Amino acid sequence: xxxxxxxxxxxxxxxxxxxxxxxxxxxxxxxxxxxxxxxxxxxxxxxxxxxxxxxxxxxxxxxxxxxxxxxxxxxxxxxx
Amino acid sequence: xxxxxxxxxxxxxxxxxxxxxxxxxxxxxxxxxxxxxxxxxxxxxxxxxxxxxxxxxxxxxxxxxxxxxxxxxxxxxxxxxxxxxxxxxxxxxxxxxxxxxxxxxxxxxxxxxxxxxxxxxxxxxxxxxxxxxxxxxxxxxxxxxxxxxxxxxxxxxxxxxxxxxxxxxxxxxxxxxxxxxxxxxxxxxxxxxxxxxx
Numbered sequence: 720x721x722x723x724x725x726x727x728x729x730x731x732x733x734x735x736x737x738x739x740x741x742x743x744x745x746x747x748x749x750x751x752x753x754x755x756x757x758x759x760x761x762x763x764x765x766x767x768x769x770x771x772x773x774x775x776x777x778x779x780x781x782x783x784x785x786x787x788x789x790x791x792x793x794x795x796x797x798x799x
Numbered sequence: 800x801x802x803x804x805x806x807x808x809x810x811x812x813x814x815x816x817x818x819x820x821x822x823x824x825x826x827x828x829x830x831x832x833x834x835x836x837x838x839x840x841x842x843x844x845x846x847x848x849x850x851x852x853x854x855x856x857x858x859x860x861x862x863x864x865x866x867x868x869x870x871x872x873x874x875x876x877x878x879x880x881x882x883x884x885x886x887x888x889x890x891x892x893x894x895x896x897x898x899x900x901x902x903x904x905x906x907x908x909x910x911x912x913x914x915x916x917x918x919x920x921x922x923x924x925x926x927x928x929x930x931x932x933x934x935x936x937x938x939x940x941x942x943x944x945x946x947x948x949x950x951x952x953x954x955x956x957x958x959x960x961x962x963x964x965x966x967x968x969x970x971x972x973x974x975x976x977x978x979x980x981x982x983x984x985x986x987x988x989x990x991x992x993x994x995x996x997x
Contacts, residue, residue, distance in 0.1 A: 721908025726877045730978040754913035758985075761992075763986040769837075769953045771922065772839070776950045784830035792826050792851045793819075796858060 720748045725755050729762060807870050813857035814861045829871055833878045839950055845889075879955060883965060886943060895942040900983035917992055925995045933995065937987040945980035949961055950975050993995040 725748050731737050731746045749756050805828060813821025827865075829851065837846035837853075857864075857877050864873055903911035922930035938946055944966075951962040952973065959970040968976070 721904075723904040723908040724908045726902060726904075726910075726982065730974070730981070736962065754910050754915075757916045758910070758914040761914060761989065762981060762985055764917055764921075765981055765988055767951055768922075768988070769938065769949060769984070772931050772934050772938075772954065773928070783835055783876070784827065786836070788847050789826055789830065790824075791847075792830070792854050793823060794824060795851055796855060799855065 720744045722752060722755050726758060729759065809991055811861065811870065813867065822858055829874050833874055833913065834895050836875060836878050837882050839954060840886060845885055849881040849885045850878060853878040856881065880965065883947065897942055897945055897979055897983050900986055901979065902982060902986055915993065921992050937984055940987055941961065941983060945976055945983065948973055948976040949980045949984065956957060
């Protein structure tokens with residue numbers, strides 16, 4: 720198992736989609752290869768940070784919509 | 800969202816009658832959250848236009864809303880569609896290659912630049928808003944075909960099949976693109992996260 724193979728199939732590993740013997744090879748590689756262990760952690764973190772950007776900002780209530788946009792939408796409907 | 804406490808059946812009934820007040824209630828109740836959805840795909844001005852188009856489409860299609868899903872879920876799908884259509888119209892250039900953004904390997908398969916550890920919860924060190932900007936800008940750097948897959952799968956949390964349907968890809972192609980896009984995103988974020996938290 721090389722670092723390239725591990726990284727190429729990392730999503731399958733994390734999703735539990737690898738056969739047991741292949742998953743074991745991944746486990747073994749990760750135990751002896753700190754750069755790949757770091758890579759795996761940062762890959763997971765990348766996904767987590769992506770999800771973070773869709774959480775509402777504290778200063779903006781989820782129901783906030785600019786009044787001018789409300790009026791523009793209502794006007795567009797009337798114009799149809 | 801405050802839409803959870805409104806009477807959806809009554810609202811849908813009003814929309815089907817063409818009631819102006821029901822339409823306005825729909826916009827005011829769901830518009831804020833849906834604008835945030837559109838902003839994840841588009842810049843501000845386009846996000847507003849996409850939202851407007853989505854509400855007008857929803858109003859015209861309300862007779863096809865069967866009530867099996869919540870109206871917020873139905874609207875969410877329409878906004879995502881509207882945003883994707885707008886992105887498609889704007890994108891006339893050929894799909895850029897992702898290769899320059901992918902990790903590099905030596906001939907023996909080792910990482911060319913061995914990955915260093917990231918700090919845990921980097922947003923705590925630099926602030927949530929700054930980290931949000933860093934991630935947003937990184938996603939913007941992905942070629943469109945990859946950015947859309949990340950937005951739909953990881954952020955909107957649609958299934959591979961739903962994402963494929965929206966983008967005209969097989970579920971397997973979605974899976975391949977998602978992994979490549981995440982790897983590219985990690986590469987873009989790597990120096991920035993280590994720099995902002997240094």
